[in-house]
Amino acid sequence: MTDVRPHQDIATPAGDIAKPIKSELLHINMGPQHPSTHGVLRLFITTDGEMVTKVVPYLGYLHRCAEKIAEGNTYHQYIIYTDRMDYLAAMNCNWTYCLAVENTLRSLGVEVEIPEYAEYVRVIIGELNRIASHLIAFGTYGLDIGAMTPFFHALREREAILNIFEKVCGARLMYSYYDVGGVKWDIPDDAMDEIKLFIDLFPAKLDEYNELLTGNKIFVERTANVGVLDAATCIDYGCTGPVLRGSGVKHDLRKDDPYSIYDRFDFDIPVGTGTVGTVGDCWDRYHVRMLEMYESWRIIQQAVDRIPPRGEVMAKMPKNLKVPPGQGYYRAENPKGEMGFYIISDGGTVPFRCKTRSPAFHNLHIIEHVGKGQMISDLCATIGSLDLVLGEIDR
């Protein structure tokens, strides 16, 4: 279990030089029940004193057989399982799946005409959930570092968003609101008022967060120059989302491969700039999320301004959805990164194969690379900055 190895010579008083110091590498299990692993992630760590020399992730403690279930349920029924993948951004997962099914249908010659009003509703709700997801990332990152207060501030605003979702679809966490061809229900009036109120109030809250954590001296000390990832490594490991953008790569599917109606909105893609340390450190990844919340707020604002008069929210779809034989890989930008579904259809009501490309799965892999040579406490900071959700990694 342990590797005994002679320690390198160190300067000691003359009499002690003859005695060699024996040191060992220590193997530690971090998880699956550990407060800072964001769920049931298990890391097998080899340490030399406080320094980590090797990190091996062990996955599967939340493997819920989603891909097998997809082969036994109809296209509509599988929507509820996409909720439970990235449970912090369930709306976005729904959206990606519905987008994949719609695009597969379109590519095989079936008309799917999503009403314009429904597209706007999708954007508003999706961006709200992006903010909610980033709020949890922000709050729990503070917890990992040792700051308790930001978590409560983040939950306060998240409850406001969940209130809106509850009025829209009646659920707090698992929505199943998006459907193939649109959304299930219209946004009620009072929910729309609440969204407008949220738009008015949110920028002040963002300033508050920045005051609390972003410029905090202890926080900067803990995160700047820690877990530095360069762009080439990120691309090689398949990282996407804030992890890739934190390393300075301007890549966002909402701009680069626009889906839905994102080409109509004016927003920026924030990238890591190394303001307090190196480009691609933990602070950059954190800061990209904070800036993204602001950009999402801008998108919601524009969408609420331009939303067309109320109309249909669903396209005319057959009740028993059949997809012609064919295949396709379609993707969308989720809060964690690029999520995609590879659907193979055999012409029936059930997908023949439905593979999920989950962003956090690829973002996790890089911990093997970046964990080497860190302190254990820095490893916790790095895991927090990657914003992992185990439901999506293990599926």
Place this chain on the structure above:
Amino acid sequence: MSEPKQTGPEVAFNVVGDQIADDREQMLDFRIDEDLAKVATPRSDHVIVARVEDLFRWAQLSSIWPMTFGLACCAIEMMSAAGTRYDMDRFGAGAMRGTPRQADLMIVSGTVTAKMATRIKRLYDQMPDPKWVIAMGSCAIGGGPYFKYGYHVVKGVDMMVPVDVYVPGCPPRPEVLLDGLMRLQDKIRGKRGKWRKPKWVDEYINTIPR
């Protein structure tokens, strides 16, 4: 000429079995052994006599320490329950512990898989007695939506560890978790607590259009 009013000592004598005793019992949430109290109650309203067992239970139910044990989606709702709006700390259950050795409540919040099941058993064994388990959400109760085709999912955490309270929902709202916590407190106490319907409930129900 009216009857003289009962004075302080009289009231104190009637502590057991009367309305005042009822109120105090409810306030302190533990049961008074009536016979024992009748004999031993001194003529003062500052002392209540009870069995040691009951006193211990009262202490236990007012300071349940749950383990930070998030498995899946329900863990987010558990976080919300401990967070700003719902504030589980009001019921003495807010001290989330990172290690099982300091905890006496395990909230199994999420899907239990075959790989995790043996770990849950081990964590449960590591907890000191007395200990309780709440199964939160459909998955922990009976597999939930992963019942069919879920080759890696254990259909209910009660196959692995004994469960005290089942909290249904997918995921349960924080209110439901708080209610489950109170049912657990009832169980520790040994009887159901009294619940008086607040006035506003009926008023609110009348406003709902039918």
Place this chain on the structure above:
Amino acid sequence: MTEQEIYQRLQARFDDSILGFESDIPQPVVSCTPEAVGDIAKYLRDDPALSFDRLLCLSGVDYEGLDEKGKGKHREINRYEEDGTVNPVEDPGTGDLAVVYHLESFKHHHRLCLSVRVPRETPKIASVGHVWITAQYGERETYDFFGIEFEGNPDLRRLFLPEDWVGWPLRKDYEMPVRYNDVPLEGLGLAVRDEQ
């Protein structure tokens, strides 16, 4: 560069190894032999005109039950009877397994879908883990679910399921397990009761 041009370029370089090209579908598919996929991947990444630097998605597919036209009858994994018993589908599968790579280039913004079929009896394929590091995990996942062996992967173990798990769950002829070691996986077991 369009998929057609990429296919022609690949065919000029790897003559026999490229097996076919499905062009009449929206996301055209190039298929090749399992032995050559390592070299092809290296060429796809390193050639400056192609420079596929991202592996988006590595998925395994079990083509059991899908005929050549893509029409298939959906196969029941398990039959649940009225009285609660479970009857696994008995006949073993015969269809091919496949590994599908979705690639994208940051530089040129083009995409490619590469499909490799492997026989069900001897599912072996060359690893691309040395080309795109992210493939190492994808290959472990595919090995875990389909039992496809990737020759050259430095750490080919099960990724999600326990090491001593029996069977390949995402194959169409997989039988649902009743229990794993001490852990019951059926829904009809008896719950543990509190001894106190």
